[in-house]
Amino acid sequence: RSNVAQARESLRLPAPGRPAAAVPAGVQSATPGVTPWLTPGKDFYRIDTALSVPEIRAEEWELRVHGLVEEEVRLTFQDLLDADLIESHVTLTCVSNPVGGNLAGNARWLGLPIREVLKRARPTAGADMVLSTSIDGFSASTPLEVLQDGRDAMLAIGMNGEPLPLEHGYPVRMVVPGLYGFVSATKWVVDLEVTRFADSKAYWTQRGWSERGPIKTMARVEVPKSFAVVKAGKVPIGGTAWAQTRGIPKVEVQIDGGDWTEAVLSEEASVDTWRQWSFAWDATPGSHYIKVRATDGTGEVQTEKRADPVPDGASGWQSVMVTVE
Ligand SMILES: Nc1nc2c(c(=O)[nH]1)N[C@H]1C(S)=C(S)[C@@H](COP(=O)(O)O)O[C@H]1N2
Numbered sequence: 577r578s579n580v581a582q583a584r585e586s587l588r589l590p591a592p593g594r595p596a597a598a599v600p601a602g603v604q605s606a607t608p609g610v611t612p613w614l615t616p617g618k619d620f621y622r623i624d625t626a627l628s629v630p631e632i633r634a635e636e637w638e639l640r641v642h643g644l645v646e647e648e649v650r651l652t653f654q655d656l657l658d659a660d661l662i663e664s665h666v667t668l669t670c671v672s673n674p675v676g677g678n679l680a681g682n683a684r685w686l687g688l689p690i691r692e693v694l695k696r697a698r699p700t701a702g703a704d705m706v707l708s709t710s711i712d713g714f715s716a717s718t719p720l721e722v723l724q725d726g727r728d729a730m731l732a733i734g735m736n737g738e739p740l741p742l743e744h745g746y747p748v749r750m751v752v753p754g755l756y757g758f759v760s761a762t763k764w765v766v767d768l769e770v771t772r773f774a775d776s777k778a779y780w781t782q783r784g785w786s787e788r789g790p791i792k793t794m795a796r797v798e799v800p801k802s803f804a805v806v807k808a809g810k811v812p813i814g815g816t817a818w819a820q821t822r823g824i825p826k827v828e829v830q831i832d833g834g835d836w837t838e839a840v841l842s843e844e845a846s847v848d849t850w851r852q853w854s855f856a857w858d859a860t861p862g863s864h865y866i867k868v869r870a871t872d873g874t875g876e877v878q879t880e881k882r883a884d885p886v887p888d889g890a891s892g893w894q895s896v897m898v899t900v901e
Pocket residue numbers: 620621622623624625626668669670671681710711712714743744745756757758761762763764
């Protein structure tokens with residue numbers, strides 16, 4: 577075990593000045609087998625370009641905030657420990673997640689709101705983007721207004737009550753509700769440049785992906801699995817849906833192209849977290865197709881239009897084929 581891993585283990589996180597809102601008791605889907613509502617760090621999906629996980633000593637970490645600002649700001653890890661931190665549940669999703677895929681996770685993050693850092697730096701007129709860069713050269717372009725609009729965008733140091741796992745960005749990463757990770761969730765972040773979309777391109781944008789990445793409304797069937805064989809009778813269907821910053825007021829299920837029927841929603845912790853659902857299906861023998869779609873808090877129904885993950889996220893309705901005996 578490395579020195580950095582050992583230092584991480586002995587690190588004590590401060591209590592947040594503003595704790596996370598209490599999680600309602602009923603957030604977990606009633607359907608057995610649905611993903612745990614809170615994703616433990618060890619099960620959290622991991623996506624990055626790092627060939628080996630960067631090992632940054634917390635006492636050597638420094639963040640430089642510069643570019644189109646009145647005042648350059650530098651932050652040390654101790655500055656973060658001493659700051660007024662917030663804690664918040666936020667679901668992260670990857671733009672390369674296919675419809676029905678697993679590249680999403682929900683955790684409780686502890687960190688400093690980025691808007692507080694920007695308040696100190698005072699962006700100048702004309703700036704519209706923050707380019708965040710990691711110690712290993714990855715970068716993400718985040719709209720400046722998103723980092724200032726009051727959502728819980730943060731420089732995170734904690735995940736589910738522990739220091740960030742090394743592979744999830746220790747000692748400091750960004751977490752921004754509502755945007756795919758490739759344009760917001762920079763791990764091992766060391767540099768924030770306030771700039772303009774017209775002047776600078778982030779890592780994946782240079783490689784054919786979009787420059788912006790708001791998360792698309794998505795519902796996923798987790799139970800039963802595709803190609804499952806189940807017994808006729810009451811078959812529980814269940815899964816997860818997300819539309820971070822907008823919330824999920826409705827999920828509907830369709831069997832074999834019939835009418836859309838509302839699923840039973842589990843409690844919603846916040847609009848920034850995913851929401852689980854369940855549906856009791858009267859299954860008759862034969863092959864059947866289960867489709868699911870969500871409606872977000874603005875009233876918009878998840879689009880049926882299929883899109884590949886490139887350039888700004890997959891869309892379409894998941895269809896799961898099951899055999900009933
Ligand atoms: N330094 C760095 N940060 C990164 C990436 C990366 O390649 N390098 N990938 C981004 C992408 S595409 C996603 S989806 C999220 C994933 O965060 P996780 O690995 O903690 O789930 O991290 C983002 N932050």
